[in-house]
Amino acid sequence: MYEGPVQDLIDELGRMPGIGPKSAQRIAFHLLKIPTPDAMRLSEAITRAKERVQFCQRCFNFSEHELCLICSSASRQDGTLCVVEESRDVVAVEKTQEFRGRYHVLQGCLNPIEGIGPEQLRVSELLGRIDGEQITEVILSTNPNIEGEATAMYLARLLGPLGVMVTRLASGLPVGGDLEYADELTLGRALEHRRAVE
Amino acid sequence: MALYRERGVVLRTYKLGEADRIVSILTQGRGKVRAVAKGVRKTKSRFGGRLEPTSHVELQLYEGRELDIVTQAESIDAHRHIREDLDRLSKAIVLLEAIDQLAQERQPAPQLYRMLVGGLSTLNQADSALLIPAFLLKLLAMEGFGPQLDGCVVGGPQDDGVDLVSFDLDRNGAVCLDHRRGVPIREESLSVMRAVLGGGLSTVLEVSAGPVTHEVDNLVGHMWEHHIERRLRSAHVLDRA
Numbered sequence: 001m002y003e004g005p006v007q008d009l010i011d012e013l014g015r016m017p018g019i020g021p022k023s024a025q026r027i028a029f030h031l032l033k034i035p036t037p038d039a040m041r042l043s044e045a046i047t048r049a050k051e052r053v054q055f056c057q058r059c060f061n062f063s064e065h066e067l068c069l070i071c072s073s074a075s076r077q078d079g080t081l082c083v084v085e086e087s088r089d090v091v092a093v094e095k096t097q098e099f100r101g102r103y104h105v106l107q108g109c110l111n112p113i114e115g116i117g118p119e120q121l122r123v124s125e126l127l128g129r130i131d132g133e134q135i136t137e138v139i140l141s142t143n144p145n146i147e148g149e150a151t152a153m154y155l156a157r158l159l160g161p162l163g164v165m166v167t168r169l170a171s172g173l174p175v176g177g178d179l180e181y182a183d184e185l186t187l188g189r190a191l192e193h194r195r196a197v198e
Numbered sequence: 199m200a201l202y203r204e205r206g207v208v209l210r211t212y213k214l215g216e217a218d219r220i221v222s223i224l225t226q227g228r229g230k231v232r233a234v235a236k237g238v239r240k241t242k243s244r245f246g247g248r249l250e251p252t253s254h255v256e257l258q259l260y261e262g263r264e265l266d267i268v269t270q271a272e273s274i275d276a277h278r279h280i281r282e283d284l285d286r287l288s289k290a291i292v293l294l295e296a297i298d299q300l301a302q303e304r305q306p307a308p309q310l311y312r313m314l315v316g317g318l319s320t321l322n323q324a325d326s327a328l329l330i331p332a333f334l335l336k337l338l339a340m341e342g343f344g345p346q347l348d349g350c351v352v353g354g355p356q357d358d359g360v361d362l363v364s365f366d367l368d369r370n371g372a373v374c375l376d377h378r379r380g381v382p383i384r385e386e387s388l389s390v391m392r393a394v395l396g397g398g399l400s401t402v403l404e405v406s407a408g409p410v411t412h413e414v415d416n417l418v419g420h421m422w423e424h425h426i427e428r429r430l431r432s433a434h435v436l437d438r439a
Contacts, residue, residue, distance in 0.1 A: 018215050112291045112432030113210060113298075145211075146250045146281070150291075153284035154436060174241045183246030185276045 006032070058129070060105040060122045062087050070102055077101045079136045083126065083155065085109045085143060093141060101139075104129065109142055109151040118154065126155070130162050137165040144171055200261050204228060205274065207314050208253045209298045213239070220265065221249050223257070224297055224314060229305040233259055233266035245271050252277050252290045254315060277322045286325050288436040293317050293333055295432045296422070300337060309340060320403070327407035330433070331418040332394045338418075339395055343425040346371030347392050353377050362388055365417060367424045381420070387413045 001007055006028065014024035031039050055061070056068035063069070070076060070090075080101030084090055090103050106121045118124075129135060138159055142148035152168055159166045172190040173182055182190070206225035214220050217239045223231050238245045248255055248271040258270040280286045297314050301307050317333045320326075338344065350360060351371025362372040365388075366380035372388055373379055387410050393402045405411055423429055 110436065112288060112435040113295050115431040115435065117435045144247070146252065146287070149281060150284065150287055150436070153282075153287070157284065177242050181244040181246070183248045183276070184273050185247045185278060185281065188278070 055107075056105075059103045060107055060125065061090050061103060075100075079134060080139065081126075081129065081133075081135050081137070082139045082141050084141045085148065085151070089141065089143075099139075101137075102133075106142070106151070109147045110154055111147050112150070121151075123155070123158070127158060127162070130159065130164055135164055137167060140166065140168045144169070201258060201269065202261060203256070203258050204231070205254075205256050206231070207294075207297075207311070207318065208249055208251050208255065209294045209301075210251055211235075211249065217243075219249070221268065222298065223255075224301050224307070224311055225257075226308060226311050227306055229307045230298070230301040230303045231259070231266055232264075232303065233257075233268045234262075235268045235271075247276070248273050250281075251294055252280055252287075252318060254318065275319065275322070277318055279322045280318065283325070284436065286321050288432070289325070289330055290318060290321055291432045292330050292430055293321070295430050296334055296337060299426060299428050299430075300341065310337075313337065313340070324403075326403040326405075327411040328390065328394075328402050328405055328414060331411075331415045332399060332402055334418045334422050335391060335394050336399075338421060338425060341425070343370060343421070344395060345391070345421065347388050347395070348372075350374035350377055352379070361385070367420060370421070370425070381417065383417065384410060384413060386410045387417065390414050391418075 002010065009028045009031065010024045013019055013027050014021055019027070031042070052064050053062050056063035056071055057066050058071045059068060061068045061070070065072070077100045081104050082093055082099055082101060083104045083106060084093065085106050085108060087105055090105065093099050104122070104126050106123065106126070108116060108121050110116060110118065110121070130138070140152040140155055142151045156166045170193055171186055172193065173179065173186065179187070204225040204227060206223040208221050208223050209230070210222040212220045214234060217237050219235050219238045221233055221235050223233065225231050235245055235249050237243045238249055245268070247253070249268065253273065254275040254277065256272045256274055257268055260267040260269050277290070280290045293314065297310055301310055313333070313336065317329070321329055350362065350373050351366060351369045352373050353360070353376065360374040362385065363375050363382060364373045364378045364380045365371070365383045366373050372383065390402055390405065390410060391414060393399070419430065419433060
């Protein structure tokens with residue numbers, strides 16, 4: 001459609017998730033229009049990230065070093081592991097400022113229909129950490145959807161015999177929502193796990 | 199382009215963009231429908247957990263050219279016991295995958311719908327070792343692949359009354375000792391399969407796990423691959439737990 005490098009840029013941008021051909025075209029022309037240093041900053045950021053970022057050897061979160069900041073921090077509590085599906089979920093839990101333990105990123109969740117089983121996830125590495133790091137509690141923080149629930153139940157079954165306490169994030173009503181829109185499963189669980197008001 | 203209401207069971211979901219999902223639903227009157235559920239991945243979505251696979255729901259949809267749009271969803275049955283038990287959940291996923299393989303988009307399939315709703319509610323009430331093979335066998339029979347279980351499929355009517363010792367997938371039936379070929383099979387397994395297809399489903403579902411249920415499960419799995427020509431990927435993924 002366009003001359004060589006322009007079309008190459010559009011094609012590459014079009015490979016990004018959620019970017020269709022029209023958006024790719026729009027971003028490509030924006031990049032061509034902005035001053036060269038601005039565009040180079042983006043290109044360098046991509047290069048630097050690809051060169052430097054790896055998976056943390058212990059928790060499999062993205063990290064600039066062999067161990068990520070959380071794994072290498074001395075101020076975090078040992079003994080409690082929060083198991084999440086993706087690195088994005090680490091950020092979500094960190095934002096709560098309620099958790100001081102360490103993480104384990106599974107890098108996905110079980111998805112039987114897609115053929116994604118435990119072998120494709122960091123499950124054996126998780127089991128290895130239980131003894132190695134004297135873990136006493138594992139908090140299963142996978143998504144509360146069917147794949148996440150299946151993953152949590154699967155892990156609970158594997159972790160149970162290891163003598164470690166296994167907990168699951170509570171389900172309930174989102175703060176700021178309307179009760180009438182809550183689905184039966186969520187509202188049912190919220191009722192079941194209701195707590196005394198002090 | 200119009201609004202319509204349908205009952206359906208969510209078969210699969212696919213992530214779409216930032217917070218949306220495409221849900222694939224087997225509806226009562228329109229066969230398989232694919233629709234966009236906007237914002238469903240946000241914690242404050244008004245759809246909540248209603249549009250998860252296995253959910254039986256009453257929907258209002260807006261008809262689109264390729265994908266419809268879900269505008270409202272009410273639960274008929276959330277199948278809570280399935281959702282909270284790994285063994286039942288992995289079985290339910292196999293049921294959904296089997297139905298997904300057979301149902302065609304926008305081709306009404308009320309029989310498939312009834313089978314799926316029945317299968318899921320049976321599973322929600324109680325787990326059973328033979329639920330999956332029984333369900334698949336009934337589906338195969340519905341699709342015209344019902345096996346011949348009485349008399350030798352090779353020898354024909356003159357061999358009636360002889361002992362059947364194996365099962366031939368190509369000819370889709372049991373075989374006697376003289377003509378034996380295919381996979382060996384126990385008489386108990388054949389009678390379980392006869393009961394499934396002959397109206398004795400409730401007794402079959404009470405059979406506890408053992409060599410017979412294992413054999414029937416294996417054989418029906420092979421029959422499915424042979425006749426439907428697709429593998430059920432979700433079967434046995436979680437067995438190693």
